[in-house]
Amino acid sequence: MSKVSEKIVERLIIYRRCLIRSGANSNNTHIFSHQLAKKSGASPAQVRRDIMGVGYSGSPAHGYEIKSLVNSIGKFIDPVKREKIAVIGLGNLGRAIVDYFNRQSLEMEIVAAFDTNPEKVNRVLMGCKSYHVKEMKSIIQEYDIQTVILCIPSIYAQEVTNELVEYGIKGILNYAPINLNVPLNIYVENLDMIAVFEKVSYFARKNNK
Amino acid sequence: MSKVSEKIVERLIIYRRCLIRSGANSNNTHIFSHQLAKKSGASPAQVRRDIMGVGYSGSPAHGYEIKSLVNSIGKFIDPVKREKIAVIGLGNLGRAIVDYFNRQSLEMEIVAAFDTNPEKVNRVLMGCKSYHVKEMKSIIQEYDIQTVILCIPSIYAQEVTNELVEYGIKGILNYAPINLNVPLNIYVENLDMIAVFEKVSYFARKNNK
């Protein structure tokens, strides 16, 4: 079970989704690499390589056993216990994220949300209570939150990040369109939705000229 | 002006954002590669290479002139005329996206949104009118929409995509957690928010053990 790259982790997560879906939708108990490749958008060789990464082996005769492969990926990817996460910022995007995440049963749950607007705090949305940002420290420690989703305006993003790091946060999914400065052991993923769209728009034009 | 990869386009978009911000926030008219690198999260060498891609040249003495670099990136990336785009699906996420995009002044505007729910159609949100999905064909053609943002449940995503392709759409930003089958000349970017979060969570744990 070698160490796996970001790309491989991304794909393993997608494979698992495909496997669960295809296990539920049909009576198939097994799947071949080329089938999983088709469903996931990867190549067959890549599927096989990625699966090596989790230390699972299929059989040449029947391919991969869906249930046990899902299991192996889960063992590899998932936290030991159900993860509690927080959302910072309850604008439209923050609220949409809370709703979207907590509407499905996942290995993680958004248990707290923070905002500075007094009208947005002390409410409950999809099982997630909202607090004033002043209470971040105590709530993060109380729930032992390791990872947060940041969706606040760019101007506040760095200072709030500094606080979060101080309170022990280890991972940030950042929706603010700004690069965050953090210590090396903190993992940040930037998800600038407008930048992503601009890229799509660019290649949509380029592919067709 | 060589052809540029996806990665380079992604970063150019980020650079431009940083440049505009730093041009507005200070009186600096010029910037060095290491400064832009710091702001954008890239390396100095990468900044210089990427800027080669748009055919712009700085000076060793003063670095890059912010205004004209922004201009060059814009010439390279942006559509000739302001782009009109559509959102398919007006759940919480779709509504948040319409609000988020149209609240800022961008090179693109969401001019139409579609849903099947009668209560969600024939309304206006942030300058964007909503229509029933039945009207997609005529509205897409009327506005000459090339690119859409798809945020509908996975089960409908493929069939709606097939329609969109038929109506002449060239790019799709897909928020549904499913791989879409499209012809080769259609550009699809999948943005599975839950998968992205699972990745963050994984590396948040791994970086710290």
Added chain:
DNA sequence: TACTGTGAACTCCTTCACAGCG
């Protein structure tokens, strides 16, 4: 026969390192 697992080749991306310049 049709698959998996995987060394090796290949392609793409990033960084190095330095000539050239003001």
Added chain:
DNA sequence: CGCTGTGAAGGAGTTCACAGTA
């Protein structure tokens, strides 16, 4: 000097191609 622009090296990610297997 300290910067840019860039050839060349290095590293990462992907695909090829085939031995091994049931």
